[in-house]
Amino acid sequence: MTRSIERRPTLAAVTESGLPASSPPSRGRKVLLSVDDDPGVSRSVARDLRRRYGAEYRIVRAESGPQALEALREMKLRGDDVAVLLADYRMPGMNGLEFLEQAMDLYPVARRVLLTAYADTDAAIQAINIVDLDHYLLKPWDPPEEKLYPVLDEQLAAWRATDHRALPEIKVIGHRWSRRTSEVREFLARNQVAYHWLPSDSGDGMRLLVAAELTTPDTPVDPALLPVVVTPDGEVLPAPTDAQVAQRVGLETRPATDFYDLIVVGAGPAGLGAAVYGASEGLRTILVESSAAGGQAGQSSRIENYLGFPDGVSGAQLTDRARRQAAKFGAEFVTTRQVDALEINGSARTVRFVDGDRLSGHAVILATGVSYRQLEAPGLSELTGRGVYYGSAMTEAPNCRDQDVYIVGGANSAGQAAVYFSRYARRVHLLVRGASLEASMSHYLVEQIAGIDRIVVHTGTEVMGASGDGHLEHLTLRVRSNDPDGGQEIREEIVPASHLFVFIGAAPRTDWLDGVVTRDPRGFVVAGPDLTVDGSAPVGWPADRVPYHLETSVPGVFVAGDARAESAKRVASAVGEGAMAVMLVHRYLEGLE
């Protein structure tokens, strides 16, 4: 049966307080939604909201979580934007946090506010990070002028600042198993740009491709044109580069000027940390990123050990906050700009982009992190992006529903991915080469995995090959096991598989620095005391002091985070090194005066 928005009765159950009951809801309006199971409180919240915000926003109220979710789904279909979700904590059936968690899937950038009675405060605080809550408000809030409106004004200002990235109309049309399609989807998702994906062989996908005159109804589209991105104003981009997509969706790709106090290369936790501290301390700071902010941490479904987030925080949430924080202090951020050379021009430090453009500054912080090692086995490289993925590729999660998913790796990143995909997949097989997880994974994660029935850990197991017609269909595994006589049995198994996620260690992204700064044999950048010889400056060091702690073999060029030799490979230490590098940049700049 066709779903008709107008005929469905559910919105009638939700009073649209900003409109007369008979008005058809106008398309594309901005909404404030509140949900409270107590009809009296619900009405009074709506009344307070309407009084202050009714002219600009449509006020929608619901009396249960499921009812509010139904209303959100309809608003999503209509193209409405939801700015703030206000949910009561204690509600029968579905509590406020459960509601907000599901609402995030529909409106990820809507601000989330939880209303709690005094007695609920402890529980609410404990759960704050489950939904990355933006605020919790104690009831009652009288007078609203003092207790409710200032909070909402602040939330609305924050929402408006991210609003342009919440455009629902960007469409990506591509093949389900195309490597480039999954890259573009991942790029948009990691830059927090909402998009609508349409498989190129679906009716809607075909209709759009025909409308764009890229094919006719009876002809399959030329795969070389895919994916096709359609922007909100109808511009059609066949097989676009990341930079073309970035420009069209409002991401900055060009620096505003050609000289800065500080250039930070790489926008993972170390680079974001450096940008926040650099800009907040008055340095004209630019952050340059080849892909999307967040780095490896941006791919993490839940970081459990970052200070200040007792219930964990997703990499996407942490990245979004850090990026906004850096922007608030005035740091510039350009994306899809890969740096491929570092030049020393007198006291200026110059980075060169792949397209030949250059950018100079007084100091540079290298925060280029690491990337996953490729798994070497027949068939894997051909199927990368077509069922084989490096890192989490979280956009794939819904496609894993009711499937068996394979994850390779024994470290925390693989463990987190197993926990994340277990929410979607029928079964998650964690393939570990070693004899146990304990040696390589944090204890808390080993315990978490042990408590999830859907995750099966296969120790002594390696991937020997992959095959499939256009996408991954089978994996060949080699399994080592001990037999009762103390010997070892080795057998090969071929298993059906549609998804393989690989997390097998990392290599530093520093090849472009070869011959410019000192690197260790594995390519990590050596800095500070690791450069000195018996406490003295290394040969060729041009200054009359030893290198500062995070300074590389080139004065004024610093390194922070995973790219540094002997670094801790943790979010907190990367952020800390970013901040510390800025302090050392100040010291370096003082020496120049």
Ligand SMILES: Cc1cc2nc3c(=O)[nH]c(=O)nc-3n(C[C@H](O)[C@H](O)[C@H](O)COP(=O)(O)OP(=O)(O)OC[C@H]3O[C@@H](n4cnc5c(N)ncnc54)[C@H](O)[C@@H]3O)c2cc1C
């Ligand atoms: C899935 C996963 C889960 C994790 N979970 C945890 C956890 O729970 N707790 C924890 O403490 N740690 C965790 N880690 C490790 C943590 O994410 C890293 O230690 C941290 O991200 C390192 O930060 P970084 O800024 O040094 O480097 P990265 O995060 O690697 O960021 C480097 C950035 O630089 C960019 N870049 C690289 N080269 C260039 C170039 N030439 N030009 C421009 N830009 C460039 C990259 O695109 C990238 O965005 C996890 C890692 C992964 C992959």
